[in-house]
Amino acid sequence: MSKTIPKPPDGGSALHSAPDLEWLEEDVPKASAFQDTYFSRAGGLEETRHVFLGGNGLPERWQDCETFAIAEFGFGTGLNFLTTLHALRRLGTAPQLKFLSFELFPMTKDQLERALGAFPELATETQELLQTWAPEPGWCRFAFEGAELLLAIGDARVMVDDLLGGKVVMPEIDAWFLDGFSPSRNPELWSEELLKAACDLTAADGTLATYTSAGWVRRNLQAAGFAIDKRRGFAGKREMVVGKKG
Ligand SMILES: C[S@@+](CC[C@H](N)C(=O)[O-])C[C@H]1O[C@@H](n2cnc3c(N)ncnc32)[C@H](O)[C@@H]1O
Numbered sequence: 001m002s003k004t005i006p007k008p009p010d011g012g013s014a015l016h017s018a019p020d021l022e023w024l025e026e027d028v029p030k031a032s033a034f035q036d037t038y039f040s041r042a043g044g045l046e047e048t049r050h051v052f053l054g055g056n057g058l059p060e061r062w063q064d065c066e067t068f069a070i071a072e073f074g075f076g077t078g079l080n081f082l083t084t085l086h087a088l089r090r091l092g093t094a095p096q097l098k099f100l101s102f103e104l105f106p107m108t109k110d111q112l113e114r115a116l117g118a119f120p121e122l123a124t125e126t127q128e129l130l131q132t133w134a135p136e137p138g139w140c141r142f143a144f145e146g147a148e149l150l151l152a153i154g155d156a157r158v159m160v161d162d163l164l165g166g167k168v169v170m171p172e173i174d175a176w177f178l179d180g181f182s183p184s185r186n187p188e189l190w191s192e193e194l195l196k197a198a199c200d201l202t203a204a205d206g207t208l209a210t211y212t213s214a215g216w217v218r219r220n221l222q223a224a225g226f227a228i229d230k231r232r233g234f235a236g237k238r239e240m241v242v243g244k245k246g
Contacts, residue, residue, distance in 0.1 A: 017105060018105065018106065018107055018108045018111065019031045019032070019033065019105040019107060019111070020032040020033060021107075021111060023114070024037065024041060025041065027114060027115060027117060027118040028041050028044075028115075028118075029077065029107075029111065029114075029115045031105070031181065033105075034181040034182075034185045034186055035185060036181040036182045036185050036186070038076040038077050038079070038115065039076075039077070039079055040211075040234060040235055042234070042235035042236070043235065044077075044079050044118070044119065045079070045083060045119050045121065045122070046234070046235075047211070047234045047235065048079055048080050048083040048084075049083060049087075050234045051209055051210070051211045051233075051234055051240055052080055052083075052084075052177040052179070052209050053083070053084065053087060054209075055207075055208075055209025055210075055231060055240060055241075055242045056070075056175035056176075056177075056207045056208070056209045056242070057175075057207065058084075058087065058175065059087050059088070059090075059091060061174070061175075062088065062091060062094055062095055063093075065095045066095055066096065067095050067096045067097075067098060067171060068095040068096075068097055068098070068174050068175070069097075069098040069099075069100070069170065069171040069172065069173050069174050069175075069203075070084060070097065070098070070099050070100070070173070070174065070175045070176070070177060071099075071100040071101070071170075071173045071175075071176055071177070071198070071201065072099070072100070072101040072102070072176070072177040072178075072179055073101075073102050073156050073177075073178055073179060073180050073189045073194070073198075074101070074102065074103065074156075074179045074180050074181070074189060075101035075102065075103035075106070075151060076103070076107070076179070077107065077111075077112060077115040077116055078112060078116065078129050079115070079116065079119070079122075080101075080177050080179060081099050081101060081129075081149060082116070082119075082122045082125040082126060082129060083122065084097065084099065085097065085099075085125050085144060085146065085147050086121070086122055086124075086125050088146055088147065089125075089145075089146055094146060096146065096147070096148075097146060097147035097148070098147075098148055098150065098170065098171055099147055099148070099149050099150070100150045100151075100152070100163075100170050100173070101149070101150075101151055101152070102151075102152040102154075102155075102156035102159055102160070103135070103151060103152070103153055104153075104154060104155050104156070106135040106151075106153055109130055109133050112126075112129065112130060112133060113126075113130055116129075116130075125144075128144055129142075132144075135151060135153045136153060137153050137154055138152075138153060138154065139151070139152060139153075139159075139162070139168055140153060150168075150170060152168075155188075156188075156189060156194060157188060157191075157193075157194055160194065160197045160198075160201075163197075163201055164197055164200060164201070170201070171203075172201065172202060172203035172206065173198070173201050173202045173203060173206050174202075174203050174205075174206050174207070175206065175207050175208070175209070176198055176202065176206070176207070176208035176209070177208075177209065177210075178190075178195075178198075178208055178209070178210035178212075179210070179211070182212070183212055183214045183216070183217050184214075190212075190214075190216075190217045190220060191220065192220040192223050192224055195220050195221055195223075195224035195226070196223075196224040196225065198224065199224045199225035199226055199245060200225075202245045203245070204245060204246075205244070205245070206244070206245045207242065207243065207244050207245075208221070208226060208228075208241075208242065208243040208244075209240070209241070209242045209243075210240065210241050211233065211234065211237070211240050212240070212241065213230055213233070213238075213239035213240060213241050217241070218241060221241070221243055225245060225246070226243035226244065226245060226246070227243060227244050227245075227246050228241050228242065228243035229241070229242050229243065230242075
């Protein structure tokens, strides 16, 4: 179990306010506080499919399992969750999805609607999310056909303790989507301590994928207990990283 995750200076009681956004090319949100976009300007949906689904061997790994647990640092627009749900629903026999995500700055319904409007393929899933979207600080559970979304609204470094301590119950994680903002702008989500907590929560054959191949993130992943490998990145990016517990 991970013991000492450095906490934010205010102990995690920062206001969980909606992010201040700029919009690039009309519908690509960029967080002013982090000076980074929520997904690739070259195509968010395809990026999610390439990096997070493909990088974790999905949907192939969904054959022959009853439940499958995914966890993510940074819910953002919900694009990763909705793309995953969409892919799962296209399978004849699909496992029940448990999707855990952490978000310190939950978007408003209007912000989500604008960002997700760029992906008409996900219109059904987007409408379902918008209808149920009412994030409150703390733990929120949202039910979808085929999936349960468990959202930690707060600082991931603080909220993860509830999982490590068994206060909040979640199956062992089969696949991680490591999707903080760029490590240089959002180092909190890439620290060795948080990644160690992620590893502790992971099933023995669990995997991870991330779009970044920053050297210090790779080293933190290894120190946390993951064996990592590089793959071709999305849209001209030379590399991304995948990994396995172990
Ligand atoms: C690149 S975006 C995630 C994009 C998202 N996965 C999607 O599908 O749209 C990174 C997210 O991490 C969130 N974040 C940054 N620092 C955080 C922290 N300490 N705890 C929880 N969430 C955090 C940001 O607010 C932002 O929504």
